[in-house]
Amino acid sequence: MSLLSKSQADGLSGKQPEETEGKWRHGMKSLLKSKTGTLGILIVLVVCIIAIGAPLFATHEPAKISPAQRLLPPMWLEGGAPDHLLGTDNLGRDIWSRIVYGSQVSLIVGIGAVLLSGAIGALLGLLAGFYGKWVNAIIMRVADAFIAIPAILFMLVVLAVLGPGLGTLIFVIGVTNWVSYARVVRGEVLSVKERDFVKAARALGARNGRIIFTHILPNVLSSFIIISTMSVATTIIMEASLSFLGLGIKPPAVSWGGMLSDGRQYLATSWWVATFPGLAITITVLGVIFFGDWLRDMLDPRMKSKE
Amino acid sequence: MGKYIVKSLLQMVPVLFLISAIVFVLVHVTGDPVNLMLPETATEEDRAVLSKALGLDRPLYIQFGLFLYNAVQGDFGHSFHYGQSALPLVLERLPASFQLAGAGMLIATLLAIPLGIISALKRNTYLDLFISGLSALGKGMPNFWTGIMLILLFSVILGIFPVSGKGGPEHLVLPAITLGAGIAAQMTRLIRASMLEILNQEYIRTARSKGLLETIVIFKHALRNGLIPVVTIMGLQFTSLIGGTLVTETVFSWPGLGQLLVSAVNTHDMSIVQAAVFVIAIIVLAVNLLTDIVYRYLDPRIKYS
Numbered sequence: 263m264s265l266l267s268k269s270q271a272d273g274l275s276g277k278q279p280e281e282t283e284g285k286w287r288h289g290m291k292s293l294l295k296s297k298t299g300t301l302g303i304l305i306v307l308v309v310c311i312i313a314i315g316a317p318l319f320a321t322h323e324p325a326k327i328s329p330a331q332r333l334l335p336p337m338w339l340e341g342g343a344p345d346h347l348l349g350t351d352n353l354g355r356d357i358w359s360r361i362v363y364g365s366q367v368s369l370i371v372g373i374g375a376v377l378l379s380g381a382i383g384a385l386l387g388l389l390a391g392f393y394g395k396w397v398n399a400i401i402m403r404v405a406d407a408f409i410a411i412p413a414i415l416f417m418l419v420v421l422a423v424l425g426p427g428l429g430t431l432i433f434v435i436g437v438t439n440w441v442s443y444a445r446v447v448r449g450e451v452l453s454v455k456e457r458d459f460v461k462a463a464r465a466l467g468a469r470n471g472r473i474i475f476t477h478i479l480p481n482v483l484s485s486f487i488i489i490s491t492m493s494v495a496t497t498i499i500m501e502a503s504l505s506f507l508g509l510g511i512k513p514p515a516v517s518w519g520g521m522l523s524d525g526r527q528y529l530a531t532s533w534w535v536a537t538f539p540g541l542a543i544t545i546t547v548l549g550v551i552f553f554g555d556w557l558r559d560m561l562d563p564r565m566k567s568k569e
Numbered sequence: 570m571g572k573y574i575v576k577s578l579l580q581m582v583p584v585l586f587l588i589s590a591i592v593f594v595l596v597h598v599t600g601d602p603v604n605l606m607l608p609e610t611a612t613e614e615d616r617a618v619l620s621k622a623l624g625l626d627r628p629l630y631i632q633f634g635l636f637l638y639n640a641v642q643g644d645f646g647h648s649f650h651y652g653q654s655a656l657p658l659v660l661e662r663l664p665a666s667f668q669l670a671g672a673g674m675l676i677a678t679l680l681a682i683p684l685g686i687i688s689a690l691k692r693n694t695y696l697d698l699f700i701s702g703l704s705a706l707g708k709g710m711p712n713f714w715t716g717i718m719l720i721l722l723f724s725v726i727l728g729i730f731p732v733s734g735k736g737g738p739e740h741l742v743l744p745a746i747t748l749g750a751g752i753a754a755q756m757t758r759l760i761r762a763s764m765l766e767i768l769n770q771e772y773i774r775t776a777r778s779k780g781l782l783e784t785i786v787i788f789k790h791a792l793r794n795g796l797i798p799v800v801t802i803m804g805l806q807f808t809s810l811i812g813g814t815l816v817t818e819t820v821f822s823w824p825g826l827g828q829l830l831v832s833a834v835n836t837h838d839m840s841i842v843q844a845a846v847f848v849i850a851i852i853v854l855a856v857n858l859l860t861d862i863v864y865r866y867l868d869p870r871i872k873y874s
Contacts, residue, residue, distance in 0.1 A: 407587035411850055414812040415830075416591075422834040422842055423595050499711045503816050506713050507831050519711075526717055526820070530725050537721070540714030548709035 288560075299556030305549025313365040321345060322356035324363040325514040329354055333532045349534045351524055357534065361542050364518045367511055368546060371431050371501040372494045378436025380490050383443020384482070388474055390444065391451025398448075405441045413438045414503070421509045431510050435500055442489055450482045484561040491554035495547045502543050518543050574862065581854045586637075588850050593636050596839055640847065646840035650833070655840040659826060659848050665735060666825035669748065670814050672741055676749030677756055678803070684753070685760025686795070689768065690787065700757065707754025712813050716747035716820040733822040744821040748813045752806050759802045760795070767795040797867050804860025808853060 294300060312319050322345075331354040335342045342349060348357040390401040408416070420434045454460060460477050468477075504510035505519030513520070518539040525536030603620050627635075639645070645655040688700040723743060724732045730743050767773065768791055776786045815827035822828065826845060833841035 403583060404587065407584045407591070409808075411588055411591075411846070412808040412811040412853065414815055415846055415849055418815075418830060418834045419592060419595055419842055419846060422837060422839065495709075502711050503713060503812075506711075507816065507819060508835055509831075519713075522714060522717065529717065529721055533721055533725075536714075536717050540711070540717065543714065544706075544710045547711075548705060551705060551709060 296556050296559070298552040299559075302549045302552025302554070302556060305545060306553050309365055309546050309549065310369065312362055313369045316362050316366055320356075320359035320362045321347065322359040324355065324360045324516050327353045327355060333528065333535070335532070336534055348538050349532070351521070351535045352528055352532075357521075357538055360516045360521055361518070361539060364516045364521060364539065364542065365546070367428070367505075367515060367517045368498050368501060368543070371428070371435065372498045372550075374432040375435035375439065375497045375501075376490050376493045378432060379439040379493065380443050380486065382437065383440035384447050384486065386440065387444035387447025388451060388478065391448035391455065392470065392474060392478070401444065402448075405444055408438070408441050414500070417500075417504060418509065421504065426504075426509050426512050428511060428515065431501060431504065435497055439493060439497070442493075443486065446485050446489060447482050450485060451478055454478050454481045488554065488558045488561060491550065491557055495550040495554065498543065498547055498550070573865075574858070577858050577861065581858075584854065585847075585850065588846070589637060589640060590633070592843055592846055593633055596843065640843075645844035645847070648833075648838050648841045650836050650838045650841075655844040656848075658841060659829065659844045662824065662826040662829045663848070665823060666814055666818070666827060668741065669744055669818065669823055669825055670810055672745035673748030673752065673813070673817075674803070674806075674810060676745050677752040677806070680749065680753040681756035681760055682796075682799070685757045686764055686787075686792070688757065688761040689764035692765065700761075704754040704757045707750050707757075710751070712747055712751045713816045713820050715750055716743065716817055719743045719747060720820075733820075735824050744817050744823055747820065748810070748817045751813055752810060755809070756799075756802055756806060760799055763798045763802075764791065764795045767791050770794075797864070800864050800867060801860060804856060804864075807856045807860075811849060811853065 328350075331343065331346070331350050332352055334346050334350040334354075336349045337344055337347055339349075346356050346358070348361070350356055351360070386401050386405075390398040416438050417434045420437075421430060424430045424434070454477070460473060463473055463477055501510055501517065502519030502522070505517035506523045508520075508523065511517035511520055521539035522536050522543075525532070525534075525539070528535050603616050643656045647653065648655045648658055651658055684700050684703075688697045691697050720732055720743065723730045731740050734740060773786060773791055776790050777783075811827075814825065815831060817823065818825045818827035819831050826849070829841065830845045833839075833845065
């Protein structure tokens with residue numbers, strides 16, 4: 263025992279809880295040290311709270327049309343009504359309330375699609391890396407084909423066939439974005455597979471399923487979390503773009519992209535209709551990116567941007 | 570070299586085959602193609618005629634074979650919206666899209682190369698922080714919103730550039746900036762990382778310790794090698810360029826392929842959708858190959874295997 267260093271001894275005697283606690287404390291410290299990380303997590307938290315408590319934060323029914331109140335400017339401008347914080351759109355709907363409810367769609371699609379593509383990518387990446395040979399060849403060729411078609415093109419074709427809607431949107435973005443997960447998971451599996459502890463497990467008679475779940479998956483987890491976080495940001499933009507093109511969320515459901523598309527026609531007279539939803543998208547996406555950057559630096563020092 | 574190109578071209582065949590299979594499955598299996606291809610106002614007679622013309626009574630694999638056979642000859646069927654063959658309609662839109670994509674890429678490159686290099690040289694200064702902030706902002710702003718804000722500022726408020734449409738060079742400015750800004754944001758980050766890696770290399774240290782002027786070290790030693798990955802980066806940005814073009818064309822009513830495709834999807838004009846997907850896929854594959862060739866030419870260490 264005395265021949266082992268302290269950390270090795272800890273590892274052998276399985277001092278798991280203390281180690282995790284140390285990790286958490288380290289994480290919190292590094293979060294507070296990183297200003298953008300703190301800002302990112304604050305933004306993400308605020309958006310989540312607004313989305314979950316939407317009825318509490320909205321001042322009006324998001325879909326309620328009131329022709330008498332159409333295109334009112336924000337409340338601090340001349341002509342603004344005190345009960346319409348960010349003004350109203352071309353149908354007299356309250357913009358603040360619509361942004362509040364729109365956050366639900368952004369988050370549901372963002373998280374739903376990422377979970378789906380993560381699951382597909384992890385499964386295919388594991389299969390390709392673990393079994394190799396023709397399984398690997400087929401999966402990686404399919405991945406090449408997916409890379410060759412710009413994602414948005416594939417989505418357009420699927421949406422043209424299936425028609426727009428929340429479920430379709432999650433499905434189509436999820437099915438399109440699995441390639442990066444598959445590649446990273448496959449790479450990680452290939453390197454982990456050759457390490458001694460996996461060889462040892464196999465020599466002890468562990469079956470494939472057991473090796474995958476207890477030895478390989480935990481090792482892939484941190485890269486997986488990093489890509490997922492970054493994907494939430496791109497997915498939110500993707501959803502907004504598709505809704506903007508009229509192919510995503512259909513009214514009466516509210517989407518930030520759809521709001522922007524409405525506001526585009528009234529740009530000359532009412533700048534606020536298109537400005538605030540865009541601001542909401544940008545702030546949310548930046549928050550997720552900042553949070554993701556910090557997460558990457560903490561979970562995987564190898565991927566840390568050289569600073 | 571020639572052998573390598575031939576091999577790469579041959580490798581494109583299965584990818585194109587897969588893409589056509591995906592498109593075929595989407596159109597023919599997930600829904601009734603007759604319903605998808607005809608507008609909602611079509612009569613029963615129209616449906617019957619089209620159904621027979623498409624050979625929908627035959628087995629699926631024969632239909633797929635026919636679809637491929639026609640596609641190889643450039644026949645994707647007629648557009649119901651325009652009453653013309655789909656492929657010429659798609660090809661006719663290409664020049665406008667290339668013009669926009671080229672201008673956007675030019676702006677992105679002109680912005681990203683100097684910003685990326687400055688950011689790497691002045692690493693961890695306020696200037697670097699400012700540039701990093703800018704590129705984060707460029708990544709966070711959806712480009713259709715960037716476009717709308719540019720229209721608001723330069724067309725509505727200042728009245729300098731036209732709101733939309735295609736005409737003289739002044740029509741190109743705002744769409745090109747919209748498209749270029751988002752791509753510049755990603756490129757700047759990648760160029761910064763590439764330059765930082767080069768600046769840490771031994772030969773740069775040697776050049777510096779020889780007492781060479783810093784400008785010579787940067788421009789002669791570092792930049793030449795630092796720009797090699799940039800070619801790959803530009804190639805990789807091409808797919809996001811196409812996605813960006815789709816949206817930007819819609820924002821500015823730019824009469825390119827993207828606008829045609831989006832309106833075809835909205836009106837269920839499936840022959841145009843199919844033709845456009847094929848044309849874009851072929852362009853993407855060609856650009857990938859071209860990037861690969863240029864990269865290998867610039868960096869002789871890479872063998873053609």
